[in-house]
Structure formats: C-alpha cells, structure tokens
Amino acid sequence: MPSIPNQFNCFRINQEEDKVVSGLQSISMDDVNPGEVTLKTEYSSINYKDALAATGAGKILRTFPLIGGVDVAGEVVESDDTRFKPGDKVIAACSGLSETNDGGYSEYTRISKDAAIQLPDQIDTRTAMAIGTAGFAAGLAIFKMKLNKQTPEMGPIVVTGATGGVGSIAIDMLSSSGFETTAITRKKTHDEYLKSIGTTNIICLEEMEMGERPLERAQFGGGIDNVGGEILSWVLRSTVPEGNVASIGLAADFKLPTNVMPFILRGVNLLGVNSTTLPNAFKQEVWEDIASNMLPQKISQIVTKEVTLEELPDQFQAFLEGSVVGRVVVKV
Ligand SMILES: NC(=O)c1ccc[n+]([C@@H]2O[C@H](COP(=O)([O-])OP(=O)(O)OC[C@H]3O[C@@H](n4cnc5c(N)ncnc54)[C@H](OP(=O)(O)O)[C@@H]3O)[C@@H](O)[C@H]2O)c1
Structure with a gap:
C-alpha cells in the first residue's frame, strides 16, 4: 500500500x-x-x-x-x-x-x-473518469428516460451539443443501449467523429429550421439537451407522444421559451437532470446501471x-x- x-x-x-x-x-x-x-x-x-x-x-x-x-x-x-x-x-x-x-x-x-x-467491477478508474461528471449526467438522463418507459421503438433520441463531453458520452451510451441517435452540432467538420461514436444522423445547428409552431413534426423519440434556449424548445415541440426530453445543460442559454402543447397534447415529459443533488445510494445505482447496461463502447x-x-x-x-x-x- x-x-x-x-x-x-x-x-x-x-x-x-x-x-x-x-x-x-x-x-x-x-x-x-x-x-x-x-x-x-x-x-x-x-x-x-x-x-x-x-x-x-x-x-x-x-x-x-x-x-x-x-x-x-x-x-x-x-x-x-x-x-x-x-x-x-x-x-x-x-x-x-x-x-x-x-x-x-x-x-x-x-x-x-x-x-x-x-x-463498479466492469470498469477501471480511467474509464470511470472518461465518463466523469459529464458522462454520469448523460447516464442519469438515460436512467430516468428508461424509468419513464422510453424505448428504441419510439424513435431516435436527439442529442444537442453533440461533440461536447455530455453529448458524446450520451450518444455512445444510447447506442450501446439499443437507441438510434440524431446529433445536433455547431461543428460542421466533425461528422466523422460523430459517426465513429455511434450516431446515425447529424444535423448542423446553423442549417436548422426550427419553425415557430406550437408543435412541429414529431420526429424524435426523445432528447438529451445540453444547450437550453430555443433548441430545447424545438426538441420538445418535435418529440413523439409520451417521449422524454432530459434537460442537462445551458451551453447556449438558461432560458426556455416554450408553450404547453407538447405536454398537454403529446404527453411529452421534460426530465430535470442534476447529478449533484442525488443521494449517494442512488448515485451508486446509476453508476452500476451505466457499467452493466449502457457502458460506452467508443x-x-x-x-x-x-x-x-x-x-x-x-x-x-x-x-x-x-x-x-x-x-x-x-x-x-
Ligand atoms: N445537470 C448536470 O448535472 C450537468 C452535469 C454536467 C454538465 N452539465 C452541463 O451540461 C452542458 C454540457 O457540458 P459538457 O461537459 O458537455 O460541456 P462541453 O464539453 O463544453 O460541451 C458543450 C457543447 O455544447 C455545444 N455548445 C457550446 N456552446 C454553444 C452555444 N452557444 N450554442 C449551441 N451549442 C453550444 C458545443 O457542442 P457542438 O459544437 O457539437 O454543438 C459544445 O461542445 C454544460 O452546460 C454543463 O454545465 C450539467
């Protein structure tokens, strides 16, 4: 010792x-x-x-x-x-x-x-820190989405701030849990990176048409949002009935301009993610779930x-x- x-x-x-x-x-x-x-x-x-x-x-x-x-x-x-x-x-x-x-x-x-x-037995200390707080937040989001009956059949999960720490680990964890993902990124030149970590579809933020309707075409099974603001609002308006959208970060904006239609017409759920407020036993459970059921492969x-x-x-x-x-x- x-x-x-x-x-x-x-x-x-x-x-x-x-x-x-x-x-x-x-x-x-x-x-x-x-x-x-x-x-x-x-x-x-x-x-x-x-x-x-x-x-x-x-x-x-x-x-x-x-x-x-x-x-x-x-x-x-x-x-x-x-x-x-x-x-x-x-x-x-x-x-x-x-x-x-x-x-x-x-x-x-x-x-x-x-x-x-x-x-957890399945991981070493380097992998744990490659996950870290960013990956734990992604894992907690997926843990909560699964508790709320999110399934791969509901459609792809959109991940915003996709090339960042939370976004990258979220894409990898979702892929290893059987979900398809759509990555939203500002980095036009990082398609190869995003594909290599498991995303199936990439949207460049600059080229997005977000529209202004109370509900947009329901194209995502759910979402993991790292940026907040107009983008989170659009994700909520574009999610299928009973889909879950986890709010993790505020890289673009802490505000959330939205309306009640996604919630009362489609039953969309907005899930809060705060990795610091969980009791320790709950954190241990999420770490075990990450290691057993959604271990990043990339x-x-x-x-x-x-x-x-x-x-x-x-x-x-x-x-x-x-x-x-x-x-x-x-x-x-
Ligand atoms: N709730 C929690 O428990 C928790 C835990 C960890 C982190 N967080 C928060 O989650 C967010 C992401 O953390 P991270 O560690 O992944 O940070 P990061 O590695 O810096 O990644 C953030 C990503 O967001 C995108 N982005 C940055 N500025 C933006 C802007 N102005 N507009 C749109 N997109 C922008 C970029 O991705 P692209 O270039 O690909 O678009 C960037 O790589 C932060 O706000 C952080 O504070 C929360």
Whole structure:
C-alpha cells in the first residue's frame, strides 16, 4: 500500500484581491479538508465546470483555496469508514468537489464517506473518469428516460451539443443501449467523429429550421439537451407522444421559451437532470446501471486528450469557447 508522502503536487484555486488565481502547488495532507476516505489519485477529468472554476469565468468555488477537479478516481490508502478499505477502488463525482471541498487535481485526495462510490467491477478508474461528471449526467438522463418507459421503438433520441463531453458520452451510451441517435452540432467538420461514436444522423445547428409552431413534426423519440434556449424548445415541440426530453445543460442559454402543447397534447415529459443533488445510494445505482447496461463502447475515440496536472491551464480556454471535442482525462 503506498504511504502518503509529506509533500505532493496539486492544482489549487485561490482568490487574490477578488481575482481567481490557480496553479500547481506542493502541499501536505494538513492542507487538505477533512474526510473519512483518502485516495491515491489515479485519474480525474476536465468538465466545463472545471474550466469555469479554475479561470474564475464562473463562480463555482464557495470557499477558497480549494484543489480543483470535480471528479476523482483512485485507490483507497486510508479509511475511517467500514465500507471502504485500503486497496479498494473508489470514484467521487458530482459531490461538491472543487466547490465546497478539495477536488481531484491532486496526487492524494481526501473525500467524505458520503461522496465515495465503489468503482463498479466492469470498469477501471480511467474509464470511470472518461465518463466523469459529464458522462454520469448523460447516464442519469438515460436512467430516468428508461424509468419513464422510453424505448428504441419510439424513435431516435436527439442529442444537442453533440461533440461536447455530455453529448458524446450520451450518444455512445444510447447506442450501446439499443437507441438510434440524431446529433445536433455547431461543428460542421466533425461528422466523422460523430459517426465513429455511434450516431446515425447529424444535423448542423446553423442549417436548422426550427419553425415557430406550437408543435412541429414529431420526429424524435426523445432528447438529451445540453444547450437550453430555443433548441430545447424545438426538441420538445418535435418529440413523439409520451417521449422524454432530459434537460442537462445551458451551453447556449438558461432560458426556455416554450408553450404547453407538447405536454398537454403529446404527453411529452421534460426530465430535470442534476447529478449533484442525488443521494449517494442512488448515485451508486446509476453508476452500476451505466457499467452493466449502457457502458460506452467508443471511449478511445471520445477521450480526445489525456493530460497531466502541469498541462491543465492550457486546456481550460477551449472549454470556455465550446471548442472541445469529447472528453479530456487527467492522469495524475
Ligand atoms: N445537470 C448536470 O448535472 C450537468 C452535469 C454536467 C454538465 N452539465 C452541463 O451540461 C452542458 C454540457 O457540458 P459538457 O461537459 O458537455 O460541456 P462541453 O464539453 O463544453 O460541451 C458543450 C457543447 O455544447 C455545444 N455548445 C457550446 N456552446 C454553444 C452555444 N452557444 N450554442 C449551441 N451549442 C453550444 C458545443 O457542442 P457542438 O459544437 O457539437 O454543438 C459544445 O461542445 C454544460 O452546460 C454543463 O454545465 C450539467
């Protein structure tokens, strides 16, 4: 079992004179927040939220300083909780890391027992972080859609923000669950990528005619939306009776201009997805469902970059610009 060194590296975020500053630091365990489970970190990832947190482009941290990284996966080296013992592989994602607690951009990570999830047997720590918070949100959306009787026979699932982290993993998970997908993207040049991860139909956002009718042609069985605004409104108006549309993100707009017709004439369901508010036992159930029933098959295409802690600062701007394709994994 690796022992914890006196000093180790982390990527820490601080506030100096109202400005967010972040970078590599050498710290000791005394500098890390309390928690029952200590991990030798193996992998983390970059989510849009990590870019907001590390650059200060969004107000994510509720206290300073904190280690960045909303996701972590690694091996338990110390545990005060009987459910976890040294040598166990554990994940924490969507549980306040880099928001109220120190996160996973660190060689050692200390987490609360309520944040720790046992790594499902079918996946390793790198795959777990390739999924990460983004993929967990996609998995939760599909989990909720299936609970609500979504079936492949109802038609293709439209995925917006398709080349992003949530969108890419959603397409892969839907394909491995037997659904056809239609990808909506702003990136005209990424057809090959989208096809390689399993989508069957691609719509370029710029060329879309969204119309203004209260109901449009019912062409989708359901949807997974990462962008909000007019696009989510159109997806709702274009979904078949009893179809489910999951709202995950707001990459374009937090507003939702809509009308009641999709709901009262077609019985369309709008499902909210918030991966942070779930109780831990529910999160564990969703992780098990992801690993057993919708495991992404195209992780090697979707992970477009693997970076080190030193390389983190160069990555965040691309997330803020929406130009990232797929998922970025951090090898710690
Ligand atoms: N609810 C939750 O629990 C949860 C969890 C994770 C993430 N999220 C949210 O989900 C969204 C996606 O996260 P992500 O990690 O996938 O981010 P990402 O990797 O940055 O991907 C977002 C994608 O949205 C599209 N996009 C960006 N700006 C846009 C705009 N102005 N108009 C239309 N499309 C735009 C782009 O895809 P194309 O170029 O292919 O169109 C982009 O790649 C974010 O809003 C994030 O905050 C929510």
